[in-house]
Amino acid sequence: MCAAAVTVLRAGVAENVLPQTAELSVNFRFLPGTPVNQTLSLLRSWLGSNAQHANITLGPTDFAPSAVTDDKGPAFQLVTQAIQEGWKFSAAAGKAQEGAGVPVLPFLMPGGTDSKHFLNLTRAILRVCPYSLSQEEMKGVHGTNERIRVADFGLLLCTYRAGLRLAGDGGGGGGGADGVGAVGAAGGMATA
Numbered sequence: 001m002c003a004a005a006v007t008v009l010r011a012g013v014a015e016n017v018l019p020q021t022a023e024l025s026v027n028f029r030f031l032p033g034t035p036v037n038q039t040l041s042l043l044r045s046w047l048g049s050n051a052q053h054a055n056i057t058l059g060p061t062d063f064a065p066s067a068v069t070d071d072k073g074p075a076f077q078l079v080t081q082a083i084q085e086g087w088k089f090s091a092a093a094g095k096a097q098e099g100a101g102v103p104v105l106p107f108l109m110p111g112g113t114d115s116k117h118f119l120n121l122t123r124a125i126l127r128v129c130p131y132s133l134s135q136e137e138m139k140g141v142h143g144t145n146e147r148i149r150v151a152d153f154g155l156l157l158c159t160y161r162a163g164l165r166l167a168g169d170g171g172g173g174g175g176g177a178d179g180v181g182a183v184g185a186a187g188g189m190a191t192a
Contacts (some may be wrong), residue, residue, distance in 0.1 A: 083102060
């Protein structure tokens, strides 16, 4: 269904004064296929009888979960080829089986990306994370002093450059109605 985290809580003006109101923000991450309208039902069930005292609204950043893109289709093939080219000279590629290149595997990216703005333009969006993070670095994602290593930033740039070139060439095993049409540089690659 979804994962949820309270990310903002506002209440009170001083330690010795009871707050008149409280406001909290909950960030939801939905599994593909979960209707967003289930959010209100879920929140009301968590609040139980206190739900009658709550004013629950969905914020402007609420978007439906993404559809699952075919990992055999042209969009995934383009991303695979872009990653293979972008990572050709990385240390990770040297550890891969000879001739096989870096393994490219589909996964569910639970975080939102700017690619959500392409939902009305395309049937398939792939969120791409073309860099590596250690367990320690993953703790800093969307946190204070978020960063990636310079070498990994280079891999990211090489991967997006290859993706843009391939999309412009009509590459990625596609063409036709399901062919690759655009690459979004904000964390996702989209197909037309």
